[in-house]
Amino acid sequence: MNVVANVYRGEKIESSHLGHIAVVNSEGKLLYSYGDPYRLTYARSSMKPLQAIPIIETGTADRYQLEPADLSLCCASHSGEPRHRSRAMWMLERAGQPEEVLQCGTHVPRDEESYKQLIREGKSLTPIYSNCSGKHSGMIATATHMGEDVATYHLPEHPVQQRILDVVEDLTGYPKEKIYMGTDGCGVPVHELPLANYAWAFAKLAKPEVISNPERQQAVIRVTDGMTSHPEMVGGNNRYCTDLMTAFQGRIVGKAGAESVYCLGDRQTGLGVAVKIEDGGPRAINLVVNEVLRQLGIGIDGPLNDLAEYTNPAITNMSGNVVGRIEAAFTLIAKDESLRA
Numbered sequence: 001m002n003v004v005a006n007v008y009r010g011e012k013i014e015s016s017h018l019g020h021i022a023v024v025n026s027e028g029k030l031l032y033s034y035g036d037p038y039r040l041t042y043a044r045s046s047m048k049p050l051q052a053i054p055i056i057e058t059g060t061a062d063r064y065q066l067e068p069a070d071l072s073l074c075c076a077s078h079s080g081e082p083r084h085r086s087r088a089m090w091m092l093e094r095a096g097q098p099e100e101v102l103q104c105g106t107h108v109p110r111d112e113e114s115y116k117q118l119i120r121e122g123k124s125l126t127p128i129y130s131n132c133s134g135k136h137s138g139m140i141a142t143a144t145h146m147g148e149d150v151a152t153y154h155l156p157e158h159p160v161q162q163r164i165l166d167v168v169e170d171l172t173g174y175p176k177e178k179i180y181m182g183t184d185g186c187g188v189p190v191h192e193l194p195l196a197n198y199a200w201a202f203a204k205l206a207k208p209e210v211i212s213n214p215e216r217q218q219a220v221i222r223v224t225d226g227m228t229s230h231p232e233m234v235g236g237n238n239r240y241c242t243d244l245m246t247a248f249q250g251r252i253v254g255k256a257g258a259e260s261v262y263c264l265g266d267r268q269t270g271l272g273v274a275v276k277i278e279d280g281g282p283r284a285i286n287l288v289v290n291e292v293l294r295q296l297g298i299g300i301d302g303p304l305n306d307l308a309e310y311t312n313p314a315i316t317n318m319s320g321n322v323v324g325r326i327e328a329a330f331t332l333i334a335k336d337e338s339l340r341a
Helices: 044-051 053-057 068-074 082-094 112-120 133-145 159-172 195-206 214-229 240-247 285-295
Strands: 003-009 012-025 029-034 040-042 180-183 189-194 252-257 261-266 271-277 314-316 322-328 333-338
Touching: 003 285, 003 314, 012 195, 012 285, 029 195, 040 195, 044 053, 044 133, 044 159, 044 189, 044 195, 044 214, 044 252, 044 261, 053 068, 053 133, 053 159, 053 214, 068 082, 068 133, 068 214, 082 133, 133 159, 159 189, 159 195, 189 195, 195 214, 195 252, 195 261, 195 271, 214 252, 240 252, 240 285, 261 285, 271 285, 285 322
Parallel strands: none
Antiparallel strands: 003 012, 003 322, 012 029, 012 271, 029 333, 040 189, 180 189, 252 261, 261 271, 314 322
């Protein structure tokens, strides 16, 4: 069994989480793995950095004077804090579009105070509170800039989504005719690929000089610089993505995805990492990512200490007493396999 983490109550294992890990370099070589590194996986929101690249390549970012923090928000699964909502609204305003064009739906934001404020004011939730409103605002701005139908920007056949599909094919090294597309929680297409190919894409994000297209190379640099210089926009207060990139001070570019996926690239070594927890539950993913970094020797000189609260989270009871813990339970296996066709 490919157990990646055990949940202890007292000193006894109560539950276990299975998972899959792929570590790939920028040349497309699988260096380490655990479980099935080729497991077909929806990376969900982990793909937002790739989805943001056409915003730059089409000239949208320059036309609407999008700042690095805006590009970071386009890659975000944000908490709906005021800074997130105001910047998403600003992007829509720059494109001359109202909030009503957002097709991301709505949900209660992670930022409880923002939701409580809405209740106090007797107002309803709107799409700008969605954790995907930044991504959608970027897509809307792109459709507007390109003179395309804004009402259908979220549909698979729309040019906005087709440009994204081309980027996904290019950076993952996986042919688009083999990519199955489902529908993400926010209504846009989500792509199913082998886990290792996601890791390869993040290795390229971390080491963009291996990208042959100079325009795409520069777009990648702008997106990743935006994320690492404004990690607060990617998640928010007490969010792993934000805390990870803050701790590594620009070295790591990382993004979580729903159903317990995490992808990251290390800009120092050029390695890409992709992790999938089999059951889709969120409680093990961050500690597994931290353990992958530890086993690779990345961040052991300090950054992982700043992320200690995610490394061995305690299990508490309803009185707040510690009654157990979650621990990583895997060892990466060395590989030497090429992902190139």
